[in-house]
Amino acid sequence: MFEFLLPPKLRRKRKTPSPRKTHSPERMSIPEGLDFTLQRDHCRTLRLTVKPDGSVLVKSPVAVPLERVLDFVRTKLDWIREKQAFFLEHRGSGTDFRERGIIHFLGRPFLISPAEKRRGSRPRLTAGRLELPCRNGTPEDIETAYKAWRMDMAKRVLGRRLARLDARARAILGDRPGHCGLSVRSLKRRWGSCSAQGQITLAARLIELPLPLIDYVICHELCHLRHMDHSPAFHGTLMRLLPDARKREQDIRIWSLEHPQSRQENRL
Numbered sequence: 001m002f003e004f005l006l007p008p009k010l011r012r013k014r015k016t017p018s019p020r021k022t023h024s025p026e027r028m029s030i031p032e033g034l035d036f037t038l039q040r041d042h043c044r045t046l047r048l049t050v051k052p053d054g055s056v057l058v059k060s061p062v063a064v065p066l067e068r069v070l071d072f073v074r075t076k077l078d079w080i081r082e083k084q085a086f087f088l089e090h091r092g093s094g095t096d097f098r099e100r101g102i103i104h105f106l107g108r109p110f111l112i113s114p115a116e117k118r119r120g121s122r123p124r125l126t127a128g129r130l131e132l133p134c135r136n137g138t139p140e141d142i143e144t145a146y147k148a149w150r151m152d153m154a155k156r157v158l159g160r161r162l163a164r165l166d167a168r169a170r171a172i173l174g175d176r177p178g179h180c181g182l183s184v185r186s187l188k189r190r191w192g193s194c195s196a197q198g199q200i201t202l203a204a205r206l207i208e209l210p211l212p213l214i215d216y217v218i219c220h221e222l223c224h225l226r227h228m229d230h231s232p233a234f235h236g237t238l239m240r241l242l243p244d245a246r247k248r249e250q251d252i253r254i255w256s257l258e259h260p261q262s263r264q265e266n267r268l
């Protein structure tokens with residue numbers, strides 16, 4: 001029987017070795033013209049994922065016969081094709097931090113326009129361009145200057161937006177959940193989060209999104225001041241603040257796909 005062993009370095013780190021065995025992923029294909037990766041592990045049910053690059057991953061309990069796995073994949077073929085087409089349609093490319101590369105601010109595109117860095121010079125948005133004073137105009141230099149500008153703008157824009165939406169939420173819900181603080185950070189994997197102490201953290205990158213989607217993320221976190229989970233009560237409160245919350249949530253997913261530099265910050 002095949003037994004997977006971790007490399008010695010990793011093995012030492014593991015405190016209690018799992019008695020359950022894991023199998024290496026296998027490349028599979030079916031005559032209907034679909035390739036996928038099969039991962040056998042100790043999950044309890046068959047699961048199928050279509051990734052944004054169109055690849056398909058099937059996870060299966062070790063005991064399930066291969067024929068049943070293949071039948072399962074066949075029954076999902078239409079759904080897989082639909083997902084692959086969706087990802088293909090919304091596939092985008094990341095930001096190119098060069099002159100005439102494109103960045104987004106409040107959902108609108110702006111061309112990067114590097115400018116000479118002088119004493120007192122500041123970035124500014126003008127007629128479809130972001131004038132960005134930087135030292136030498138290399139992609140790394142432009143990216144650093146852009147991210148500093150984005151953080152500065154995010155603190156201002158998101159701070160104002162949070163104050164307004166917090167007041168609106170209190171008026172609509174008629175409650176006083178206590179003071180909420182804001183910190184803006186360069187989050188890589190999330191759009192925002194909320195601590196039990198009422199501290200809301202938002203990703204600086206949020207200001208790239210159109211305003212209705214920014215509002216969605218902020219309202220989502222404001223609802224976490226009232227419900228620290230994603231229970232029906234949480235969603236009920238969110239729908240009172242934003243009746244089209246589901247649509248906005250879907251639009252954020254699409255935005256993340258079309259602007260991959262913002263991808264994987266999907267979670268809230």
Ligand SMILES: [Zn+2]
Nearest residue numbers: 220224230268
């Ligand atoms: Zn949440």
